[in-house]
Amino acid sequence: MQDHQQHIYLGEPEEDLIESLEPDQLVIEMDKPVSHRRLSAYTTAGLWALRLFLLTITAMVIYAFVAGVINTPR
Amino acid sequence: MAVKTERPGTTSTAEARPEGLLSPEDRTRSGDRRRVLEARHRGRRFGLLWLLVGPGILVLLGENDGPSMLSYAASGATYGIGFFLPFIAVTFAAAVVVQEMAMRVGAVTHRGYGELIFQRFGGFWGWLSVIDLLATNLVTLITEFIAIRVGMSFFGVPAPLAVGSGVLLVAFSVAGGRYWRWERIALGLSVFNLLFVVVAVMSRPDPAALAHAFATWSPLPSGSLQLFLLILASNIGATVTPWMVFFQQSAVVDKGMTPRDIPQARIDTILGGVLAAAAGCGALVAASVLFVHHVDTSQLQAGTGFAQALQPFIGYPGAAIFSLGLVEAGALAIMTISASTAYALGEAVKGPHSFNRKLGDAKSFYGFNLGVAIVAAAVVLIPGAPLLSITLNANLLAVVLMPAALVFLIMLANDRELMGPRSNPRWLNGIGIAVAILVGLAGSSYAVVAFFNAVGWHFIS
Numbered sequence: 001m002q003d004h005q006q007h008i009y010l011g012e013p014e015e016d017l018i019e020s021l022e023p024d025q026l027v028i029e030m031d032k033p034v035s036h037r038r039l040s041a042y043t044t045a046g047l048w049a050l051r052l053f054l055l056t057i058t059a060m061v062i063y064a065f066v067a068g069v070i071n072t073p074r
Numbered sequence: 075m076a077v078k079t080e081r082p083g084t085t086s087t088a089e090a091r092p093e094g095l096l097s098p099e100d101r102t103r104s105g106d107r108r109r110v111l112e113a114r115h116r117g118r119r120f121g122l123l124w125l126l127v128g129p130g131i132l133v134l135l136g137e138n139d140g141p142s143m144l145s146y147a148a149s150g151a152t153y154g155i156g157f158f159l160p161f162i163a164v165t166f167a168a169a170v171v172v173q174e175m176a177m178r179v180g181a182v183t184h185r186g187y188g189e190l191i192f193q194r195f196g197g198f199w200g201w202l203s204v205i206d207l208l209a210t211n212l213v214t215l216i217t218e219f220i221a222i223r224v225g226m227s228f229f230g231v232p233a234p235l236a237v238g239s240g241v242l243l244v245a246f247s248v249a250g251g252r253y254w255r256w257e258r259i260a261l262g263l264s265v266f267n268l269l270f271v272v273v274a275v276m277s278r279p280d281p282a283a284l285a286h287a288f289a290t291w292s293p294l295p296s297g298s299l300q301l302f303l304l305i306l307a308s309n310i311g312a313t314v315t316p317w318m319v320f321f322q323q324s325a326v327v328d329k330g331m332t333p334r335d336i337p338q339a340r341i342d343t344i345l346g347g348v349l350a351a352a353a354g355c356g357a358l359v360a361a362s363v364l365f366v367h368h369v370d371t372s373q374l375q376a377g378t379g380f381a382q383a384l385q386p387f388i389g390y391p392g393a394a395i396f397s398l399g400l401v402e403a404g405a406l407a408i409m410t411i412s413a414s415t416a417y418a419l420g421e422a423v424k425g426p427h428s429f430n431r432k433l434g435d436a437k438s439f440y441g442f443n444l445g446v447a448i449v450a451a452a453v454v455l456i457p458g459a460p461l462l463s464i465t466l467n468a469n470l471l472a473v474v475l476m477p478a479a480l481v482f483l484i485m486l487a488n489d490r491e492l493m494g495p496r497s498n499p500r501w502l503n504g505i506g507i508a509v510a511i512l513v514g515l516a517g518s519s520y521a522v523v524a525f526f527n528a529v530g531w532h533f534i535s
Contacts, residue, residue, distance in 0.1 A: 020107040022184075022332050027097045030184050030327075033193040034492065050478060051202065053514075057474050057521045064524035065467045069460040 102430040103330040106254050110335070123342075126335050128257045129325035130343030132410055133173055133318045134166070134350040135264040139407030140221020140400060141214065141468045142312030143270065143357045147380045149305050150361035151371040155283060156293040158309060162354045163288070165313040168509045170347035172480065175487040175498065175506065176319045177339045180326035182496050187323040189421035191482055194489070203482065204422045206475045207316050210468075211415045214317070215450035217468040218411065220461050221404030223454055224379045228397035236401075237451045240408050244447045247409050248440050253328045253429035256413070263406045268349065269399035270356035273384075276392040277360045284359070300527055303520040304466070310516045311469025312354070314509065316479040317414040324417035328428050333496060353399075360396065363387045408447055416443035473517035480510040 023029060039047070096104075106125075113122040149158040176187060183190060188207070192200030219237050226236035247259045286292075295302050322343075331339055364371055364383055371383070381400070385393035413429075419442045420427025426436035433440055453459060484506045487498045498506070 020104040020111055021100060021330065025100075025103070025107075025184050025330060025332070027099050034183070034185065034190065035193075036196065037194045037489070037491070039195065047199065047481070050481060053518075054475060054478055057518045058471070060521040060525035061467065061470055061474055061517075064521070064528040065463060067528035068467075069463045 098432065098435065099428050099430045102252055103328075106252075107330045110330075114334075123338050126329075126331065126338040127342040127345065128261060128329060129322045129331075130173060130177065130339060130341075131346035131349065132257065132260050132264060132325070132406075133322040134169060134343070134346030135267045135353070136260075136321070136406050136410035137169070137313060137315060137318055138267050138270075138350045138353050138403055139214070139218055139312075139411075140224075140404040141217040141308070141465050142354065143400060143403045144221070144380070144465060145305065145308035145312045145469060146354045146357040147361035148371060149309060150358035151364040151369065151380070151383075152301070152305060153295040154293065154365040155279070155287045155359055155362045157287075157291050157295050158305070158358055159284065159287040159355055160291050161306075162309060162313070162358060163351050165310055166347045166351035166354070168505075168512075169313040169318070169350075170343055171502070171505050172314055172483065172509060173318060173322050173343050173346075174340060175483055175502070176323040177326050177331075177343055178336060178496060179483070179486050179493065180323035181331045181336055181339060182333050182493050184327050184332075185323075186327055186417055186421045186427065187320050187483065187486070188418040189427075190323075190486055190492070192422060194486065194492070195482070199482070200422060203316075203479065204418050206478060207320055207418050208415065210315065210472045210475055211317050211411050212446065212450060213464065213468045213471055214315075215408060215411050215415075215446060216453045217465045218404040218407040219451050219454040220465055221400045222408075225381075225397045225400035225404065228379070228381045228394065234455060237454050240405060241444070241447055241451050243405055244408055244412055244444055248429065248443050249433065251430070251432040253325075256409075256429045257325070257329065260406060260409050263402060263409070266399065266402040267353045267406065268356075269395050269402065270353045270360065272356075273388065273392050273396045273399065274356035274359040276388050276395070277363045277384075279359045279362070300520070300523045303516070303523055304470070307473045307516045307520040308466070308469040310513055311471075311473040311476075313350075314476055314480075314513055315469075315472035316476055317411050317472075319479050319483055320418045321410055321414035324414070324421070324427065328417075328430060336496075357399075360384065360388065360392075408450075412443045412447045415446045416440070470517065470520060473513055474521060476517070477510045477514040480506065480513065484510070 110122065110125050113125055146158075146162060149162075179190070180186065185193070188200065188204055191203050219240055222240045223233050223236045226239075227233070247256050250256060295305075326339065361371075361380055361384065364380075364387070367387060369383055379397075379400075381393040381397040384396055388396075416439050417427050419425075420436075420439045423438070426439045428436065428439070431439065454461065484498070484503060487493060487506075488503065490497050
């Protein structure tokens with residue numbers, strides 16, 4: 001985060017330029033993280049189930065891809 | 075944005091404006107925003123729209139990339155214009171719904187998609203999303219360079235020169251230190267995506283057949299189930315992919331869009347969807363000439379490609395325009411997909427993630443942007459690399475991993491603490507969930523059939 005904020009210069013702002021941005025659009029505001037959301041047990045379980053399902057499907061696609069590459073005549 | 079930040083005592087009110095902390099990125103963005111405010115103040119509706127269009131058009135025409143256009147062409151060449159012509163239009167409608175959510179979340183929260191997942195749901199889910207994105211983006215970028223290589227080979231350009239020019243384009247586009255400049259270069263390039271509409275007209279399609287296809291979705295595809303599922307999933311992957319969500323949300327933030335800009339941003343997204351659907355349908359219609367003349371299309375995506383196959387039927391000019399369209403499709407996509415990678419990685423490592431930074435101020439952001447393009451380009455130049463298989467499977471990987479991105483996007487768009495009154499209405503959630511289920515079904519259906527065929531259990535072919 002500190003590296004990310006090195007670009008911020010202290011000094012007189014150009015008021016008209018600042019006025020063109022919403023307050024929460026300034027980099028210093030956008031750098032502040034939003035609060036963490038606590039997921040319910042059901043939501044967490046659902047996300048895990050989706051992730052495991054997608055990993056299984058991805059593995060099948062990758063296997064089919066590799067098998068296709070091996071079996072394709074050059 | 076209604077959500078609290080983690081630093082106590084800070085709010086997003088005008089009273090809390092942190093004067094004296096204007097960064098160069100703020101200055102660049104505020105210069106662009108001032109023109110928007112002036113146009114709005116003076117009631118210049120078209121001027122305002124001109125200033126605010128960009129992310130929507132770019133994301134949807136950017137997704138009309140090399141493998142996508144080849145998927146549409148393969149659909150037309152394999153099955154004609156029956157089922158897949160209206161199907162493409164419907165998939166773009168679904169893409170517009172998804173992208174509108176990403177745009178709205180970005181405009182309201184002023185944070186990128188990856189950034190919000192990290193902050194709202196934690197690093198575990200954040201890194202999984204970024205890893206998904208990196209995997210699909212790298213594979214897709216490889217196919218973009220394949221498209222550039224194949225398109226330029228029609229004009230006799232050697233592969234290293236073709237691929238190198240793609241890398242140079244990315245380097246040139248990111249060199250300005252201003253989002254507006256990058257966006258306008260990409261928008262200028264995106265116009266040429268409509269070359270596929272020109273080729274479609276040159277193929278002289280029967281208007282009655284086009285109308286019949288849209289009205290009846292027929293004739294229905296027949297033959298191999300695996301091939302049909304491959305093309306079906308590829309077409310879905312040609313319109314709805316994870317990088318699009320990452321890109322549009324981050325681009326909206328980088329452009330400095332606010333909730334007041336949402337009406338124009340919706341027009342931008344819908345316009346992008348209409349133009350992209352027209353170009354996609356154009357590629358399908360043009361290649362359907364091959365279906366009509368019973369040309370074997372099984373190996374067309376390798377080497378010589380569709381352009382040479384089309385030449386006997388639409389002439390050299392038509393084939394040349396098709397090749398130029400492929401080059402454009404790949405060129406625009408390497409810009410947008412590299413950008414989405416850089417945005418996501420920048421957000422993940424809490425580093426700079428804006429085109430409004432100067433090169434020396436955001437070395438990692440521009441390094442990610444150019445670095446991923448260079449890696450993909452290098453793969454394309456490896457002798458004997460399975461370019462055809464990579465091209466065919468690039469969209470599939472995106473389809474398979476898309477449901478996870480969609481679920482998080484819907485959760486963010488429904489987060490009342492983040493979105494306030496601009497959170498999703500119930501009907502939009504219904505459409506979003508339906509899209510996620512359909513995308514998941516398409517990807518998993520192909521995966522199951524392809525996997526069992528690959529292991530030798532040919533219970534269906």
